[in-house]
Amino acid sequence: xxxxxxxxxxxxxxxxxxxxxxxxxxxxxxxxxxxxxxxxxxxxxxxxxxxxxxxxxxxxxxxxxxxxxxxxxxxxxxxxxxxxxxxxxxxxxxxxxxxxxxxxxxxxxxxxxxxxxxxxxxxxxxxxxxxxxxxxxxxxxxxxxxxxxxxxxxxxxxxxxxxxxxxxxxxxxxxxxxxxxxxxxxxxxxxxxxxxxxxxxxxxxxxxxxxxxxxxxxxxxxxxxxxxxxxxxxxxxxxxxxxxxxxxxxxxxxxxxxxxxxxxxxxxxxxxxxxxxxxxxxxxxxxxxxxxxxxxxxxxxxxxxxxxxxxxxxxxxxxxxxxxxxxxxxxxxxxxxxxxxxxxxxxxxxxxxxxxxxxxxxxxxxxxxxxxxxxxxxxxxxxxxxxxxxxxxxxxxxxxxxxxxxxxxxxxxxxxxxxxxxxxxxxxxxxxxxxxxxxxxxxxxxxxxxxxxxxxxxxxxxxxxxxxxxxxxxxxxxxxxxxxxxxxxxxxxxxxxxxxxxxxxxxxxx
Numbered sequence: 001x002x003x004x005x006x007x008x009x010x011x012x013x014x015x016x017x018x019x020x021x022x023x024x025x026x027x028x029x030x031x032x033x034x035x036x037x038x039x040x041x042x043x044x045x046x047x048x049x050x051x052x053x054x055x056x057x058x059x060x061x062x063x064x065x066x067x068x069x070x071x072x073x074x075x076x077x078x079x080x081x082x083x084x085x086x087x088x089x090x091x092x093x094x095x096x097x098x099x100x101x102x103x104x105x106x107x108x109x110x111x112x113x114x115x116x117x118x119x120x121x122x123x124x125x126x127x128x129x130x131x132x133x134x135x136x137x138x139x140x141x142x143x144x145x146x147x148x149x150x151x152x153x154x155x156x157x158x159x160x161x162x163x164x165x166x167x168x169x170x171x172x173x174x175x176x177x178x179x180x181x182x183x184x185x186x187x188x189x190x191x192x193x194x195x196x197x198x199x200x201x202x203x204x205x206x207x208x209x210x211x212x213x214x215x216x217x218x219x220x221x222x223x224x225x226x227x228x229x230x231x232x233x234x235x236x237x238x239x240x241x242x243x244x245x246x247x248x249x250x251x252x253x254x255x256x257x258x259x260x261x262x263x264x265x266x267x268x269x270x271x272x273x274x275x276x277x278x279x280x281x282x283x284x285x286x287x288x289x290x291x292x293x294x295x296x297x298x299x300x301x302x303x304x305x306x307x308x309x310x311x312x313x314x315x316x317x318x319x320x321x322x323x324x325x326x327x328x329x330x331x332x333x334x335x336x337x338x339x340x341x342x343x344x345x346x347x348x349x350x351x352x353x354x355x356x357x358x359x360x361x362x363x364x365x366x367x368x369x370x371x372x373x374x375x376x377x378x379x380x381x382x383x384x385x386x387x388x389x390x391x392x393x394x395x396x397x398x399x400x401x402x403x404x405x406x407x408x409x410x411x412x413x414x415x416x417x418x419x420x421x422x423x424x425x426x427x428x429x430x431x432x433x434x435x436x437x438x439x440x441x442x443x444x445x446x447x448x449x450x451x452x453x454x455x456x457x458x459x460x461x462x463x464x465x466x467x468x469x470x471x472x473x474x475x476x477x478x479x480x481x482x483x484x485x486x487x488x489x490x491x492x493x494x495x496x497x498x499x500x501x502x503x504x505x506x507x508x509x510x
Contacts, residue, residue: 004076011083013035015033057097076104212232327376443501
């Protein structure tokens with residue numbers, strides 16, 4: 001077991017996270033803290049970090065040092081970004097941090113900051129082509145990604161704090177000041193040739209992007225309270241942007257979803273994103289809850305465990321196995337692997353009947369791998385616990401809707417019933433067509449679960465013959481297998497199968 005801490009000291013906030021890496025290489029988060037220290041406040045006028053900001057930072061760092069001590073954490077990855085990088089007294093402050101706390105904090109370049117943000121996104125969002133931006137207090141880092149690889153990166157000194165101060169956009173600002181700010185941002189961004197009209201989704205890292213996700217969720221009554229991988233269409237962003245500009249400083253604080261400590265910076269931050277939308281020609285912003293800190297972790301983790309790449313090829317498969325690994329003491333991995341194998345066989349053999357594409361196959365496979373995860377909470381009603389856990393688990397490579405659908409599929413692995421259906425909090429988020437697909441896929445999962453009732457992995461192959469009214473499944477078993485109990489359990493699903501697929505089910509054992 002290894003524990004590490006990560007500290008990210010930015011221009012507006014300081015963040016601390018701690019993680020553990022188990023002997024089976026599964027990692028999990030232990031703790032996280034965040035404080036708005038406004039370290040970059042006044043930097044654009046004086047060129048120096050303020051005494052007040054440094055004191056706020058030191059208070060937090062002493063707390064973090066204590067947390068590491070009591071948690072027995074000896075490895076700390078600590079970085080400082082634009083505020084310290086640009087300040088005349090930045091290096092002097094880093095020395096003070098090391099002298100007083102023993103924390104070895106390194107100032108990183110804008111290019112490295114952009115790269116770490118890219119690693120954090122590339123390992124948690126399955127978007128092959130995009131423009132990543134990390135909007136902080138004193139700078140914005142941008143990376144253009146093509147086919148999963150970083151093509152271009154840059155850091156430019158326009159951030160929410162510095163722009164707010166430069167153009168006096170806090171409080172009830174003057175319209176002419178905002179106009180000047182927008183012209184300034186536009187000039188900076190259009191000077192970067194490789195972001196013009198790229199026509200790819202934006203992926204936003206940082207507090208401003210997260211706040212727009214929260215505001216949009218409130219405005220659209222979005223039921224699922226998760227920020228990572230949430231998509232804000234440009235028309236929604238534009239509507240929120242106009243609302244922000246139309247309100248007084250006091251009224252802005254009352255916008256649902258907008259954090260009170262972000263209300264004075266939201267105008268300048270929104271101006272940067274609005275200009276990015278225009279210059280890049282993007283029609284949506286995907287909001288990432290992962291960025292620099294996760295990038296630091298993945299860089300450390302992959303090197304530590306001798307992985308060939310810093311970017312995981314299949315982030316969904318990787319995150320599923322990591323999730324299972326964090327709970328492996330209470331999870332039967334052999335059973336889940338067998339059920340996943342059988343669901344794949346059923347899906348493939350019955351494709352003529354259901355007509356679903358390979359993406360739906362992936363959703364079913366994911367649900368099958370995790371269908372029993374709810375047993376960690378309570379064996380009884382574990383299918384319902386599994387549905388909730390899958391929907392909220394740190395799984396990457398799925399959209400939010402797909403993750404919820406995986407949870408629903410797993411939730412019915414003991415069969416569909418109306419009582420369980422009514423219990424799902426997010427049931428209204430799926431269309432009638434999606435629910436039809438969920439019921440069909442969950443029926444296949446239920447059959448696969450029943451086929452391994454005895455946890456013996458006795459079914460080795462399945463061949464299907466499909467006629468107009470009957471589906472014949474020929475199941476091959478291990479030599480001398482006793483399949484009576486399994487057959488009985490699978491037969492209990494014949495009625496459900498006929499209801500969902502319109503055909504009778506006949507089982508033949510071989």
